[in-house]
Amino acid sequence: MPELDDRIAVVTGAGSGIGRGIALVLAERGAGLVVSDIDLAAAETVAGEVRSLGRRAVAIEADVTDRSSTGALASAAVREFGRVDILVNNAGVGGAAGWWERTSPSPEDWEATYDVNVIGIVNTTLAFQGHLKERRSGRIVNIASAAGRRGTGGFAHYSASKAAAINVSQGFALQLAPFDINVNCICPGLLWTPLWEKIAERDRIKSGETELTGRQVFEERLAQSTPLGREQTPEDVGRLAAFLASARSKNITGQSINLNGGSYMN
């Protein structure tokens, strides 16, 4: 029997990149899915992919920065499936609109990263915690970043938000442990997703290396930073999220787990 059979999972930011990968792996392992994103059309496409794996899925539009939206997401998820077992807080941004065209972060970029990458986790967790506490079970997986492990020069706003996401995960792990709810965090390294395409565009502008393609900028970064020499994939993150959502990890909570090919070790 697949290890997540009959579990119901909610994934935020699941219309693209890593969130999509997590949704598909959880579905392969047996879970039914609430595919949530601020971009409903993208969420609907991924929900269709989940259904074609033979699992139930609904797409629900939600903006994680807006408490009324995350509250409505929790109500709709429970109404649709009767319960929720797994929450993956994946939605994340690199700044305010057009951030990749700026060589240094604006005050709006600082605000936007904090709003989505930190307050987004808080809003969604608070929206679901009553339901999970009542059932005295649940798994929460937050997606932080290798960038949250140490400060970065030109991307300090993003690193700081991800460091906060790691810390917030520990706080919720302590608060929710008495209810048998495990909260863990994944720190991915380098994944070629629409987010990294924008980072590459920004790095190209910043360095003046306009003869390189975005993908070449990414590969250069990979070669400089990653001992294993391989990029990580959304499926890698999905497999770790599935483990953290399964019975096999029942005594793991409050941890932030690196998935980075060795670029940072602790």
Ligand SMILES: NC(=O)c1ccc[n+]([C@@H]2O[C@H](COP(=O)([O-])OP(=O)(O)OC[C@H]3O[C@@H](n4cnc5c(N)ncnc54)[C@H](O)[C@@H]3O)[C@@H](O)[C@H]2O)c1
């Ligand atoms: N790509 C990488 O190398 C990498 C590395 C480490 C961590 N991460 C983190 O992984 C997560 C996913 O990143 P990705 O690379 O798949 O990026 P992506 O841009 O491909 O996907 C992010 C998704 O989040 C959604 N989103 C944005 N703002 C939202 C909001 N306010 N409410 C709900 N949804 C919202 C977007 O619509 C999009 O579908 C992010 O938290 C990111 O910081 C990415």
